[in-house]
Amino acid sequence: MTEERKLEVLRAVIEDYIATEEPVGSKALAERHHLGVSPATIRNDMALLEEEGYIAQPHTSAGRIPTDKGYRLFVDRLSSVKPLSAAERKAIETFLAGAFDLDDVLRRTVRLLAQLTRQVAVVQYPILSVSTVRHLEVVQLGATRAMLVMITDTGRVEQRVVELAGTTTPDQISDLRTTLNASLRDRRLSEAPDIIAGLPDAVPSDQRAVMAGLSTVLLETLVERSEERMVLGGTANLDSVDFPHSLRPVLEALEEQVVLLKLFGEVRAPTAVRVRIGGENKDEALRSTSVIASGYGSGDTLLGGIGVLGPTRMDYVSTMSAVFAVARYVGELLAGS
Numbered sequence: 451m452t453e454e455r456k457l458e459v460l461r462a463v464i465e466d467y468i469a470t471e472e473p474v475g476s477k478a479l480a481e482r483h484h485l486g487v488s489p490a491t492i493r494n495d496m497a498l499l500e501e502e503g504y505i506a507q508p509h510t511s512a513g514r515i516p517t518d519k520g521y522r523l524f525v526d527r528l529s530s531v532k533p534l535s536a537a538e539r540k541a542i543e544t545f546l547a548g549a550f551d552l553d554d555v556l557r558r559t560v561r562l563l564a565q566l567t568r569q570v571a572v573v574q575y576p577i578l579s580v581s582t583v584r585h586l587e588v589v590q591l592g593a594t595r596a597m598l599v600m601i602t603d604t605g606r607v608e609q610r611v612v613e614l615a616g617t618t619t620p621d622q623i624s625d626l627r628t629t630l631n632a633s634l635r636d637r638r639l640s641e642a643p644d645i646i647a648g649l650p651d652a653v654p655s656d657q658r659a660v661m662a663g664l665s666t667v668l669l670e671t672l673v674e675r676s677e678e679r680m681v682l683g684g685t686a687n688l689d690s691v692d693f694p695h696s697l698r699p700v701l702e703a704l705e706e707q708v709v710l711l712k713l714f715g716e717v718r719a720p721t722a723v724r725v726r727i728g729g730e731n732k733d734e735a736l737r738s739t740s741v742i743a744s745g746y747g748s749g750d751t752l753l754g755g756i757g758v759l760g761p762t763r764m765d766y767v768s769t770m771s772a773v774f775a776v777a778r779y780v781g782e783l784l785a786g787s
């Protein structure tokens with residue numbers, strides 16, 4: 451059995467099993483696929499694939515189904531991610547372009563990706579540390595209270611109420627706003643703490659206490675792990691899947707989100723696609739699932755993670771294509787926001 455024919459037979463088994471949800475026999479492969487060999491040869495090839503652990507027989511007298519090892523070989527041998535059609539790309543672009551803020555972009559993203567893949571879609575909020583400050587606003591709420599608003603280049607809007615040290619006039623608020631923007635606008639948030647620490651000394655003595663309060667709240671905003679916020683969509687898609695074990699652990703893992711954040715942490719560059727299949731998932735609850743994850747961002751800057759979770763019996767080719775395409779459009783959209 452040549453390596454090329456092994457991959458062709460394995461591909462045929464995977465395609466039929468995904469389509470029918472039933473174990474696949476050699477007769478069905480011979481009828482549905484033009485493999486260029488006799489049914490007897492296909493039977494021998496399937497026996498070799500089973501011996502090598504790429505397919506398995508779920509019970510006596512049944513056909514064969516792919517194993518995690520078989521799916522892995524299939525995925526690893528994909529020469530590239532299949533491009534979506536022009537109509538599919540246009541639909542993605544149009545759907546995401548209608549969003550009016552970051553929250554809407556992410557909600558639309560998971561809804562779209564869940565529809566395209568018929569799996570559970572997950573997207574991570576942009577990582578604050580790689581964002582830059584676009585604008586800082588200080589809105590006076592009263593003599594001793596103000597609203598501090600930070601807007602980043604990725605569309606993140608963080609707002610906090612600040613209790614001011616003493617009464618403050620509108621003119622003083624305006625001066626503080628000017629100082630904040632002059633110091634922090636267009637600076638990476640990873641650089642911000644050192645700059646913020648020096649802000650109280652950059653204003654007149656009568657404004658230092660107020661600036662110290664604003665600086666403290668700004669620092670608290672930066673150390674909060676806001677990038678650990680995630681948006682999920684399409685969990686109802688799991689209802690149509692016949693999992694080998696209870697679905698409850700999978701749902702609990704999705705709720706906790708920690709496992710998915712770790713998987714997203716393994717993606718090092720925008721649009722790089724990573725696939726974890728079945729037993730490759732370290733978390734016991736996800737051993738019956740596959741996770742396809744990618745990053746989104748601008749250029750080489752990774753802003754966050756995006757992906758889908760579903761059964762190991764999924765259409766890897768189409769799902770990887772959808773994740774890749776949506777990740778690219780989300781990155782372009784946020785870069786231009």
